[in-house]
Amino acid sequence: MNKLLAIVFVTICFGAVGSPATAQSLDEVVVEVTPVSAQVALGDTIDLDVTVTNMSTAARDDLIAHIDVTSPDRDGSVDPEDWTATLSKQVGPLDPGASTTVTWSIQPISPGTFLVYAVALAPDAPDVAGSNVLTVSVEDQRSLNPQGVLPVVIIVPAAVGALFVSRLRRNRA
Amino acid sequence: MTSTTAHHTRPGWSIVARQELSELWGSTRGSGVLLGFSVLLAALSYLVSADAGINLLDARESVGVIVQTAIALGALTALVISSDAISGERERGTLESLLVTPLHRRDLVIGKLIAATSMWVAAIVVSLPFVAVLARGPGVAFDAVIVLVVAGSLVAAALTAFGLAISSLAMSNRVSLASAISIMLLLAAPSRLPGVTANGVLGSILIKLNPVSAGLKLANDVLVGQQGWSNHWTLLISPAVAAVLSTVVAIQLSRRIELGDSR
DSSP states (O other): OHHHHHHHHHHHHHHHHHHHHHHHOOTTEEEEEEOSEEEEETTOOEEEEEEEEEOSSSOBOOOEEEEEEEOTTOSSOOOGGGTOSOOEEEOOOBOTTOEEEEEEEEOOOSOEEEEEEEEEEOTTOSSOEEEEEEEEEEEOOOOSSGGGOHHHHHHHHHHHHHHHHHHHHHHHO | OHHHHHHHHSOHHHHHHHHHHHHHHHSHHHHHHHHHHHHHHHHHHHHHHHHHHTTSSOHHHHHHHHHHHHHHHHHHHHHHHHHTHHHHHHHHTOHHHHHTSSSOHHHHHHHHHHHHHHHHHHHHHHHHHHHHHHHHTTTOHHHHHHIIIIIHHHHHHHHHHHHHHHHHHOSSHHHHHHHHHHHHHHHHGGGGOHHHHSSOHHHHHHHHHSHHHHHHHHHIIIIISOOOHHHHGGGGHHHHHHHHHHHHHHHHGGGGOOOOOOO
16 A cells, blocks of 8 residues: 555656746747848848747647848847838747748848848747858849839929029019 | 099909909918928828838828828918908008008908819819829729818818917918918817827817718718728818818908908
8 A cells, every 4th residue: 555655656756846947948849930041222121931839748738930031241239120010920839840930021231141040939938049151142222213203302392492583583683 | 534434343352352362472472481382281191101121111191191281281281371351451551542442341351262272173184183193093083182172271271260260360371371270270289199099089079070070080080991981981080070160250350341450
C-alpha cells in the first residue's frame, strides 16, 4: 500500500513539474519568412508569408506571429506601424508537426534597405522563436508630374495671376 | 435718355450688384484673394497627388482633401469679402453717400450679397480643374463636382450672408473680419477633431447641426468613405437651413445699418 502511494505521489509530482516546462518553451517552433529578399519601388506593397511550424510533440493553440522592421543603415528606429496596420496576428491551433501560414501586405514608406523579420510568441513562454530575415530594398520614386496634375498646378494660378496683374496695371494707369 | 429710363426700371439690388461686381473684379481685391486661393489649392493638389502617385495616400482621399479644402477656403474668401461689405464702407466714409441714395437698404444688402457670392463662384471655377484631374484616377469626378457645387454652395451661401450680417452690425471693419473668421474657424473645427467625429451620438448630432462641419463631412463620406448619397443627404439640411436663415437675418438687419463712428 505504501509502495502504491509512493508511486502515485512521484507520478503526480513529476507530471506537474515536467509538463508545463515542455509546453511553454518555443524551442521546437520554427518560423520562416518568404520571400527572403525583395526589391520594390517606393509605394509598392510586398506580400509577406510567415510560416509557423510546430515541431514539438504537443499541440499548441496559443501562438502569436509578430513582425518587425529595422534598418541597418540608420541609427534611428523604423516604425513598423507605418508599414502595416497590424503587427501581430493569431496563428491558430497547431497539431504536432503541423504548420500554418500567416500573411501580411506591407508597404515601405521611405527609400533604403530594410530588414524584416518575424517571431512567434506565446503568453507563458520564456523565449521567442525567431525567423530568417527578409531584406527589402526600396527604390525612391519621384515624378515631376504626379497623376498629370502639373499642367493644372501651373496654368490655373498663372491665369489668375495674369488677371490680377491686368487689374493692377489698369488701376495704376 | 434711353439709358436713364433703363436705369430707373432696373431693380435697386441689381444696380448695387452691378456696381459692387465692377468694384470687386475691376480692382485687384477680387483677383488678389482668388490668386491666393489658387496658389494654395495648387500647392496642396501637387502634394497630395505626389503622395497618391506613390500609393502613400489613397487616391480617393486625395480628392476628398482637395474638395474639402476648396469648400473651406472658397467659403472663407466669400466670407472675407462679405464681412467687409458694410463695415468697410463705414470705415472708408462712403456709407453715408450710399444711404442717402433713393435705394432701399434691403437692396443695398442684396446687391452686396450677390457680389460677395461671386467670389465663391470664382472659387468653384478655379477649383474644378484640380478636382477633375485628381478625381480622374479613382473615377469619382461626378460625385466630387456635385459635392463641391451643391454642398460647397450651401456652406458658402450661409457664411457669406452671415459675414454680411456681422458687417452690418460691426462698427469697425477689423471687428467684422475678426468675428466672421473666428466663428467660421469654430464651425469648421469639429469636423477636424477626432474626439467629435467619433461615432458617438452627441458627436454625430453636433456635426449634423453645424452647417460647415456637415458640408465637410458629406464630402468626406461620399468621396473618401465611398458611401452613397442616399445615406448622407441629410447632411445637406443644416447648410441649407443656415443659408436661408443667414440670408433672411442679413436682409432684416439692413434696417439697422447705421453710419456709426468708425474711429
